[in-house]
Every structure is written in structure tokens, then in C-alpha cells.
Amino acid sequence: MSAGKVVAVLAVWIAAGVLFVLALNSSYVTGAGIFGWILLLTILGMADGVTGSITNSDSKSEKKPLVDVKVDTGKAKRGENLEDLLALLDEDDLYELRQRAKQRLIERIEDGGASDVASFEQLLNEQGRKRR
Numbered sequence: 001m002s003a004g005k006v007v008a009v010l011a012v013w014i015a016a017g018v019l020f021v022l023a024l025n026s027s028y029v030t031g032a033g034i035f036g037w038i039l040l041l042t043i044l045g046m047a048d049g050v051t052g053s054i055t056n057s058d059s060k061s062e063k064k065p066l067v068d069v070k071v072d073t074g075k076a077k078r079g080e081n082l083e084d085l086l087a088l089l090d091e092d093d094l095y096e097l098r099q100r101a102k103q104r105l106i107e108r109i110e111d112g113g114a115s116d117v118a119s120f121e122q123l124l125n126e127q128g129r130k131r132r
Contacts, residue, residue, distance in 0.1 A: 008054050016047030 020043050027036025089097070101124070 005054055005057075009051050012047055012050045012054070016043055019043050 020040060023036065023039050023043060026032070027039065030036075032039070086094075
């Protein structure tokens with residue numbers, strides 16, 4: 001245990017001792033009864049808890065986060081995290097997305113823009129530009 005921790009533990013127990021003596025004197029003079037004893041035990045329990053917290057604090061654990069979280073500092077560009085998002089989808093979701101894309105392609109062709117659409121990829125690119 002480092003010198004700083006020893007000093008902190010001593011300060012806690014000195015403060016607890018002063019409070020204990022004051023509470024003991026006060027409960028003896030006023031005749032507080034069981035409440036006085038509960039107050040005395042509470043003071044000692046809090047001092048013990050703070051002491052345990054001080055002695056168990058480790059400099060290594062303070063630097064390490066409790067949960068490993070990856071934080072993205074920059075703003076993600078459109079389509080950059082597409083692989084991550086697709087990984088969240090199951091086969092039924094992917095099938096539904098494919099059907100919706102096919103339906104849009106069919107509607108586009110039926111509306112007379114068949115010459116404008118050369119491929120499925122071109123349709124996706126045009127839809128992406130419209131959303132921006």
C-alpha cells in the first residue's frame with residue numbers, strides 16, 4: 001500500500017474516531033439509547049467501507065474501462081458502415097430487401113425508363129444519389 005493510501009486511511013479513521021467520541025458523548029448525555037448505538041455502529045461501518053474502497057483501488061483498474069467500447073470519433077460517411085449493418089440482417093431480411101429492389105427495378109422499367117436503366121447496379125446508384 002502506498003504512502004498516500006496510508007495517509008488517507010489514517011485521515012478516515014481519525015475523522016471516524018472524532019465523530020465516534022462526539023456521538024458517544026452526545027448519546028450518553030442525552031440518553032439516546034438504541035439510536036445512539038446504531039449511530040455509533042453506522043459511523044464505524046462507513047469508516048470501514050471507505051477504508052476498503054481506498055485499499056482496494058488499484059491504479060491499473062482505474063485506467064481500464066469497465067466496458068470495452070469502440071468509439072468512432074469522426075462522422076461516418078454514407079455507405080461506410082454498410083457491411084456492419086448487413087451483418088445484423090438475417091436471411092429473411094436480406095430476401096425482403098432483394099424483393100423490394102427488384103420491385104423498384106420493375107416499376108422503373110414499366111414506367112418507360114427502360115432505356116435509362118442498364119443494370120441493377122445503376123438503379124442502386126441512382127437511388128443513392130436521389131437520397132443524398
